[in-house]
Amino acid sequence: MSWRKEERRAERGYHHGNLKEALLQAALGLIAEKGAAGFTFADAARMAGVSAAAPYRHFRDRDELLSSIAQRGFEQFEARLTAAWDDGRPDTVTAFERVGRAYLAFAREEPAFYNAMFESGLPIDANPALQAASERAFNVIRAAAERLAALAPPGAPRPPAMMMALHIWSMAHGVASLFSRGDAARRKLPMSPDELLEAEVLIYLRGLGFPTDRSSSAKSAEPPPVPPEASSGSGVPPGGTPGGPWGKPK
Amino acid sequence: MSWRKEERRAERGYHHGNLKEALLQAALGLIAEKGAAGFTFADAARMAGVSAAAPYRHFRDRDELLSSIAQRGFEQFEARLTAAWDDGRPDTVTAFERVGRAYLAFAREEPAFYNAMFESGLPIDANPALQAASERAFNVIRAAAERLAALAPPGAPRPPAMMMALHIWSMAHGVASLFSRGDAARRKLPMSPDELLEAEVLIYLRGLGFPTDRSSSAKSAEPPPVPPEASSGSGVPPGGTPGGPWGKPK
DNA sequence: CAGCTCATGTGAACGACTTTTACATGAGCC
DNA sequence: GGCTCATGTAAAAGTCGTTCACATGAGCTG
The missing domain is CATH 1.10.357.10 (Tetracycline Repressor, domain 2)
Structure with missing residues (x-):
């Protein structure tokens, strides 16, 4: 019934146990929030709950x-x-x-x-x-x-x-x-x-001369593995919008 | 025979005279050298020969x-x-x-x-x-x-x-x-x-249908067929290179 | 279990940077 | 000549990055 290493360490004694990973995650959050320029080494350490010097055990x-x-x-x-x-x-x-x-x-x-x-x-x-x-x-x-x-x-x-x-x-x-x-x-x-x-x-x-209309796609010598029934997948429709690449040519 | 303001000030007494401009120039050099991230306010001040607090008279x-x-x-x-x-x-x-x-x-x-x-x-x-x-x-x-x-x-x-x-x-x-x-x-x-x-x-x-060859400039609206002669040109001729926008179609 | 060892964390310290504050200087104006 | 205000300085507080000596304790060895 003994805990495995990671689980015991995660309870944070003197040794953090996952510091490297924790720092990476913290940094990821900080960068997303304030940009790579604004990201601070000390801040990441603080967020991981360790001293400012600790990160140097894991990153030069x-x-x-x-x-x-x-x-x-x-x-x-x-x-x-x-x-x-x-x-x-x-x-x-x-x-x-x-x-x-x-x-x-x-x-x-x-x-x-x-x-x-x-x-x-x-x-x-x-x-x-x-x-x-x-x-x-x-x-x-x-x-x-x-x-x-x-x-x-x-x-x-x-x-x-x-x-x-x-x-x-x-x-x-x-x-x-x-x-x-x-x-x-x-x-x-x-x-x-x-x-x-x-x-x-x-x-x-x-x-470049490529046919970009799905309708005229399978003409000459290339493998058209799929019949032209378009899968109505989520998100943006896979082909160009009808009427050319831009919306309304008029 | 009195010197004009700028000239006298350029000899740097207690007052610099052109500090704002000098700081901009210094910063420009520093950024070119070490990037905007590495650029330091204090460094620019030093380069202009003033104290670290001086720039705050000119930039928030x-x-x-x-x-x-x-x-x-x-x-x-x-x-x-x-x-x-x-x-x-x-x-x-x-x-x-x-x-x-x-x-x-x-x-x-x-x-x-x-x-x-x-x-x-x-x-x-x-x-x-x-x-x-x-x-x-x-x-x-x-x-x-x-x-x-x-x-x-x-x-x-x-x-x-x-x-x-x-x-x-x-x-x-x-x-x-x-x-x-x-x-x-x-x-x-x-x-x-x-x-x-x-x-x-x-x-x-x-x-988009624009003719991109100078030679066939005002023709019709299709990609011009390209003669297979490839120019191995150096430099960048102002028009499309003859033979299409890229060097060697082959 | 005793004890050793090494990876990992701490605290203090240094120098550099940013920014603020109180004070100094002197240019321009009356 | 003296006032005033823009512009400079020095000092200080707070933050960071980084290093160093030291502490802790996990895991091995016997």
């Missing part, structure tokens, strides 16, 4: 805590993008769009992670592990772009997948940074950030 | 100095975008491209301003003057988009200028944030940020 300094959070962020980011991509189902363009929305959703729903990853000003390429994690996340977009490029329409030249990936990334990051968070999010837009990005990507893909 | 607090810099940044930004736009000369698309490059050039050449404006985490919409300045800068892009939308090709529906402007802004900001500065700028790209953005915008415009 404040920056290492921040890096740890960014690292986790990139891992979760990668996971979400991978899930959204779902190996290109039901069709490549739809899945691609879903990745874009997942990007925005992550920026919106995980402001602390996003902040640590992209807005904290910490030198990503100084930390190999961090850089690798960010690389893995980007590779999801890259792989998706690869698949998209592979089914380039017959008439058009095949665009370099790497370039497409960088373009899509910059669009998603730009929209997320400018409109989907904190400051400028209040800027009154004619459409939601999700719609804005979706339209942007669709127009871009059309510019 | 550290944030107000930062806001002042961001404000100036937006003003210079607007000026540069306006100059780049040059009222749409010699033709709308060319001028539009130039605005994009001006955006990146500003981010690259004025890292301190750009940092204060977009990466310092200060609440832009909390300061009406700042918000207005940022609005004015954006309006340059908006006006350019308006002109572009006005000459929409006959076949295609006319895209909302506001949406176009937001799209272009997000592209420029995304490329600048991700690839054109500090951290991830080291990420090895297949092309320069300038080329990346140019291709992105050109593909986007083509997606």
